[in-house]
Amino acid sequence: MVTVREETRKGPWTEQEDLQLVCTVRLFGERRWDFVAKVSGLNRTGKSCRLRWVNYLHPGLKRGRMSPHEERLILELHARWGNRWSRIARRLPGRTDNEIKNYWRTHMRKKAQERKRNMSPSSSSSSLTYQSCYPDTPSTIGVEGQELHGGSGSITSILKGNPPDMDGYPMDQIWMEIETPEVPSGMGLDGGSDNGCSSLPAPLLPPTAWDYYQEACWKMDDEIKMAPQFGYSEGVGPCF
């Protein structure tokens, strides 16, 4: 055996890695990230896997620009809680703390530049408030419909080079289709209807993608078979 132990991978995720991670999380749930990292065969840290999942692969993530509602909500909540990004994110379904953090950063940068330009000391010297930014936004802070913007997902691109009908398959569309109750039989990865382990809906990828999905999972199948001591049976995601 000439298995050269690779160093832990860093940097951008590949489509293959995404698939492997999705596959593994699907099986084992959104817990024990170090374990997920190991079992998936990815040379990534558990931390890295978690981050990728939470910020990018998790179903239901919204992508694209913040809506005025969201912008306003962020401003309001930030005024109330400060840099408690994860807390703020919980109030914004489909948005991650990272996303909000990034948004806020660029938002503040923009505002700072604007202020520099204007340099009008006559205006209120207090820190930025949502009112000063969006004086005319409606006051209804609600959870708007789960509109799904077209994202630029890695899984999207894996599909790009694939069957022509899959061309430009947006990530969100994938998740939307996933959410439909139709489960492609055969993979046995649906893990039962209510294992309650994760928010992942049954099939992860549209039918055509399952071919690739299967390929991506071959390694894991071995891992699982090799690791019965963990008490996991195929197709049944454990609840942590």
Added chain:
DNA sequence: AAGCTCTGCAACCGCAAGTTA
């Protein structure tokens, strides 16, 4: 058309809190 700057996003790092043995 080419180079430069700006913007948005993805990902890493370090630390703290929580959990488990």
Added chain:
DNA sequence: GTAACTTGCGGTTGCAGAGCT
């Protein structure tokens, strides 16, 4: 009770694409 391990959070950085000069 405590040490080791895992997870979550916030800050920061680097890169790629868009827009501008």
